[in-house]
Amino acid sequence: MNDAITNQSAASKVVSANKSNNLPNSVQKTTGHVIETHDISAAKNIKKAPLSSDGDLINSSITTIRTTCPYCGVGCGVLASVNETGVLSVKGDPEHPANFGKLCSKGSALAQTLGTARRLTEPYYQNKQAVMQQHQPMQLGNDFNAIDLSAKPLINQTDWETVLDDVASRLNDTIAKHGRDSIMFYVSGQLLTEDYYVANKFIKGFIGNNNIDSNSRLCMSSAVAGHKRAFGADLVPGNYEDLEACDLLVLVGSNMAWCHPILFGRFLAAKKANPNKKLIVIDPRRTDSCEFADLHLPIAAGTDTHLYNGLLHYLDQKGCQDDEYVSQSLGVDDAVNAAKAWSIDEVASACQVSAESIRQFYECIAATDKTVTAFSMGVNQSQSGTDKVNAIINTHLFTGRVGKLGASPFSLTGQPNAMGGREVGALANLLAAHLELDNVDHRQLVADFWQSPQAISPNVGVKACDAAAAILDGRIKAIWIMATNPVVSLPDADNFRQALAECDLVIVSDCSVDSDTVKCADIVLPAQGWGEKSGTVTNSERRISRQRTLMPAAGLAKPDWWILSQVATRMGLKGFDYQHPSEIFNEHVALTAYGNTHNQSPSNSNKTYPRYLNFSKDLSALMTDEVPADKPVQQLQQHINQNGNQIHTPIALSQQAYEEMLPFQWGGTRISMIDKIKPLENEIINPAATVAKSQLIAITPSDEASVANVHRRQRRQKPQLIDEHQSPSKQELDHDTQPESQAIHLRLITGRLRDQWHTMTRTGLAPQLNQHQPIQTLTIHANDAQQLGVQDNDFVQLHRRYENYEKYESYENDVTSDGIVSDIAISTAKDSNKPASTVMAQVAISDTLRVGDAFMPMHWSNAFASFARVGPLIPTVVDPHSGQPELKNSAISVTPVPMQSFGKILVHPEWQDAVIVQLRTILANFSAQASEEELSETKCEARSKNILPEALPALTWSLSHQNNSVLINLASPMVEASSTLACPEFWQQFMASMQSLSQPNSQERVMHTAFTVDNVQNQLRFIVTKSAPDIDSDNTAINRQVSDDEKPSTQLIMAVYIAPTQKQLPSVRWLDSCFTDTSQIPVNQRYKWLLAGRPASGYVDPGPLVCSCMSVGKNIILNAITQHGCTSATAVGKQCRAGTNCGSCVGQINALIAECAPLAQA
């Protein structure tokens, strides 16, 4: 608790530092002096790393701005430097208490993801049906001619005035017509706290429903529910420092090495300093985190509760309980009794791991007081997520290992501001400021504060996973989606997409054109992205940091809070006249203090509204004792003096103070978990300490916990709803005729990749982040691959597995039943007759998976691949307490897809969209062709003759951004499509239509093509170049018959490679470099080099990228190992810099060393 005192004194230092320096903290003109920055709540003394020691920052023309990384929940501080020409570079902020200067691969690549490329820059209306059709034409069974794409313009640009007025009036109309409950907001952990706050206030306080849910529902709502059950409040029991201070770190359902790499790095550094520290990983997959683990328990997916019940039982048997703590906790006996059934042998059998390793794990836990259990999506994203959380917390409460340095359960949040959403209550079952939605007094308090025109609704709003059903059954008529891509991320993703297609009004605010959800909007609003917007975010340890503006907004993009406030105001609502995010922040702060009985000046009211955080109180730590004259505190009179009551005037930050705000933990660094603990003198002790009563929860693991979820389908057909174009037999075909002989059944586990974030709209722009895994893969065990008859990189098709759903009628009426609600959505007759989306991936064989498990990343969307979305495969099954869906345990079947040909297209980024549109058109054409052919044959013949399932598309593709070009990988399972793709005439035609699509004044451009073709092998290479502009404008060059050999430079536009096998396609590294510069190629060799995909000689290919941070390829590392004798990752790092930054590739480097060791010895 002494830490808090240190913190407070540190806080005063900050202010004085700021007072002595008139420059705002956010914008540091580097002058060569040490920049004075201090952290008010760092748990220990931070080593000051003077910025001047870094040569980069000495340059006086560079402006450096402190901001916060927008990726995972670690919330790393970033120093963004903008030079005179506006070029941005980023590095870790050495003084940010989350990362101390480190950045992971994603954070390091932030600068590559900014700019205007792939951005939404103006508001527009969209012909939703047509765009959706164009964007994903491969909806088998659809009639491709049904929608005439040329009938209406796809997009109609508009201006803010028009669109804001229009949105306001349409929302008002919707309310008038369908009632207040017909509107829903779907918001995101990507929003800033200020955005979140306004959205929440807008809908709960003014529209008058609680239909706001965040994508945090998919992320950590089970942790929230678990925390509330265990502590009575959504508090954060641990800190990052605990990860360094513990003697044992247990990772449950967390690939921390990839998903929270900087935090993992902090633990590893501590472990390196003290090798006695232990790491145990509990994960069905042997992830990269296991590389550093002393023990890995590959338990069967879903059996965490068995394991932790067994642990509680073991701890009880071994007498490990903390008597004092246990005596003050509730539910201890029930929990211990519930756990009694779980002997080590029982657990071993349920978890499908050896009893010995379980015993080892239990012994280690029993012996180690300083244990931190960090858990993440593997725990949360489960139908029993909340139980898993509580089963874990139970063991900590039982042993008193909670809220102590180095001993705590700890939830790793996924998103940069998932926590901010919790704080402002922007979820359907939360209120605001940690007040309770089901408490009438709390609702009243908030309504008073907001001066809402009507009472806040007591009903829990529509949650994320219920949204599709609510739209499809007509409850929701208008939905506004902000900063998230649910068409990709929700389970039953296609169902949600269908819902958007049918919804009267879909508004999407986003910053990226590559969001699939944007394609489903009637109205698209351009929101500011990272680096443009300004506000606060809260990380996993509840540390608030500022995201600051680094650059002007792209085009007409606006902050989300502004868009919301404008619409609210135009709807005639009061209280949304914000001019600056600091006003919103202060209002949020004021609400945390409003009526908070733990304020120094208690409310006059008899009612008490105790709650966990009083931000206003904490905020005082940021202020000096007296208000300085140059920093007038804004008085929020309208909120404070309402109802004539004199309430304590909360301290509010001036705009400047807000700008200067340093990262700090609200609620103090450490929250005491037992009310009995008395605060030390002068310590700011969190109010939650006095309300939270720790409680153990009796957990009864489900017998079926490890049984993979299946989609449910009613047995009965509803013929009246069947599309006339589809004959029943066709539907049966699509649904039921998976080639069972070749299919194998697997359990699908989804998750993240090291270098990608969410649906790749941002990380997908960074070339180096696309190197790690540029294609959608399905990782499976070698045994399964053998059974399936596939090898690495072979394509497979993934199918949902169904079970017949006979209880349809009874469930239909059971709308409010916990966890079952969402099943209605997929059980509507309409939906169940729709064929499922095709999903394909390339096999990656790995012994990191259990036999029967399959892993597929969740990142791919339609914008980046044709058939690689994982969402449609996942049935909606949610946790009854948290409403969080199960995303890591879905039943699928997998069939091999023998490909006839493969292809790579490299295309200049300017032409990317045109190529994709063309590919989609081809796909549609082939599909139409195929279905015609199919009609001419009898079904039986087709089925008996054709090994391939009918649902196979003609073509599948995925794209990834390279440094200078966009790489599109193609594959086709169809013979006809393959021979078409190998025709140069086809690509000449393709080029012509592409040119007319994207270059209306194409006659000004002189395009050149070159190709090679092999008639037998269906092998084609095709190059498109454009003369350099200076040549184009040179009339003499055009008039004269100029041989290209004389032309000084050529712009490469597109390079196409088609071959029957993947290994016949060239490596792309060198080719990519040709998109900026072809001058390296001798003029007379130009086309040959480009067609060959490599220079004739003398070029060393660095190979696939292993270290994203330092851009080191596999071949370079192998060279370091085999040629320079490097036998450790450190040595490799010294030799070629690989693994020296974020270290998340060290596991891979070690694997390469291990691979080469026998060779090196030989």
Add this chain to the structure above:
Amino acid sequence: MSLSMSQASTTVDTHTNTHALASDHQKNAGIVIIGAGMAGSRFAIELARTQSNDDTARLPITLISKEPHVGYNRIMLSPVLAGDTAFKDTYLYDNSEYEQLGITVLAGVAVETIDTKCQCIELDNGQTLNYAKLVMATGSTARVIPFPNHTAKGVHVFRDLADVTALMDYASQGKTGLVIGGGVLGLEAACALAVQGASMTVIHMDGYVLNRQLDLPAAELLQAELSRRGVGLAVSAHTEAIEMNDAGEVCGLSLKDGCTLAADFIVMAVGVIPNTALAKQSGLEVNRGIVVDDFMHTSCPNVYAIGECIEREGELFGMVAPVNQQVDTLVTVLKDDFIENNTNVIDGKVTVPDHWVPFVSKPLSLKLKVSGMSAFSAGQIAFDDEAADTVETLVYRQPDLNHYHCLYLKENKLIGAVLYGDTSDGSFYSQLIIDNVDITPIKDTLIFGEAYCHLDEITLNNSPTTEVGIELDDTDKNISHHKVAELLEDAL
């Protein structure tokens, strides 16, 4: 009519006549070569060089040339006609080299008769020469098709310097000319004359030019290029008759379809015929050419034949590469024949000395020699429908540059190649065709040329069956057009 078989000039280059024709030649019979074209002169020089490297005794060498100009590169006549090259630059060897090597050169002299029994020859100047070994290198004659009025004034062939001189005269006056035969020589002549100022049109029987050497896409590119150069082209055009005015001069050409084309002169480029009259009258076995075996022996002891005049297993040879091979073969046969007093001449049963290198006919390649136009072909490039199904083609095209490469593969062996535009890899492909190796390891990059293909990869996979000694560089530089002529002969 001005054919190449004009009577020998009486002038003899002074430097070639340094050795007086003494009667002691008859006694000191040596090696006599009839014909100082590309085969004869090369053989004389190569043999003499080989002998000069030996300190052993040697036979004197006598080279007899009907043309006054000895040992010039006939292929270079096209650039001479186009004005790109001076005639003096076409000599294969410096004239002093003959003297230095002790070769007796008799220029402007024709051989009247050969007495194979007495092993002596009689010259048209009345002299007789004994020989120990006689080498026939009498070459070939441009073919003239006897169309009506083919003897009219203004009907030419394109074979020797005299033809060049005559044709340049028309061109410099801006006359209108027709070339009958869209083969290599005909196209070269037409382009050269167009450059020199004539208005030229090529008359070709088949559907496209160079139809035996190029495939259709390459020929189309070539035809487009001809058109850009102002050379007219009539394909599938069959000559009916040459039109002649009252003065006996050419005034046009009528086609079988009834069209008539005006012309001031006509060049017939319709192939060559081996010069075999002397051999025939001397009793050598002659078919279309002088029949030889693998070691260049004719049917008559101590008489050999090389070059365009020979026939080997029914095949005639019009290209430099095989002719040079024949020269090399014959050098191995004759360099020490004398010393070993080897009597095992032809009758098929005698043992062949180990050091004799047999002549093996190789697939031929072709290169068009027109400045700014390059076309190359090698091996088999035309297939009937059935064969076409089993042939894999690798095509490279760059339409803007008019580059076109097509490789023909059968069972993973390169069997033919057509290159248009950029022919720099021609020799590489020729070699692969000749070597008949399995190119599987380099198949994916084969089309990009030698720079992309590691030959060690394919030699690993294929035991080298033929060790080929031909010098590809020479092949490249001196591709003969005669093959075309020969093929055209068949076509006509």
